[in-house]
Amino acid sequence: MSSTEMRSEHATQNPMAGMVDLKLEVVVLPVSDVDRAKRFYERLGWRLDADFSKGDDWRVVQVTPPGSPCSILFGKGITTAVPGSVQGNFLVVDDIEAAKGAALHMEVPAAEGRAPADR
Secondary structure, three states: OOHHHHHHHHHHHOOOOOOOOOOOOEEEOOOOOHHHHHHHHHHOOOEEEEEEEEOOOEEEEEEEOOOOOOEEEEEEOOOOOOOOOOOOOOOOOOOHHHHHHHHHHOOOOOOOOOOOOOO
16 A cells, blocks of 8 residues: 555544644744845735734744735744744745746746656
């Protein structure tokens, strides 16, 4: 049995499956410079949902990519995770070349994207 089949089998055994609508709403990203991160995502055209602070030790910024129901949250004093430590998150687009072209047009550095092997 493949690992994909095994995961599917476990999903059907989940007592919550089909009973509750679950959604991922926010992913927390640790950053070293909140203002620089905010400018980066705004240049990409992401919607600014929130920018709140309380004193000099706490600030939260929430941005959402166009068309996405999930936002990212970053700031100061909101996580103990090390900036740059988050791994395994994927921003998915229909056309990687068009997305890269749009980023470069907005003068945002764009790394080489790659399509998953099974597409």
